[in-house]
Amino acid sequence: MIRLGLIGCGAHSESGHAIPLARYKAAHPDQLLLAAVCDLQIDRARTSAESTAFSQLMGTSMKC
Numbered sequence: 144m145i146r147l148g149l150i151g152c153g154a155h156s157e158s159g160h161a162i163p164l165a166r167y168k169a170a171h172p173d174q175l176l177l178a179a180v181c182d183l184q185i186d187r188a189r190t191s192a193e194s195t196a197f198s199q200l201m202g203t204s205m206k207c
Contacts, residue, residue, distance in 0.1 A: 144173065149197065156191070162195060165195040
């Protein structure tokens, strides 16, 4: 099984990565674990995790 984390939850990440990965996970549940999403804006990470079934979310309020 592949455990996958997604860094960044912006518009491109959602349409280009998170949604296709969620579809793949639905079709192949034993091959992929959507382990975590991470974004500097925790609300964006939360929205992404809820809409795509990632099991954890991470974020920070620190500015790099």
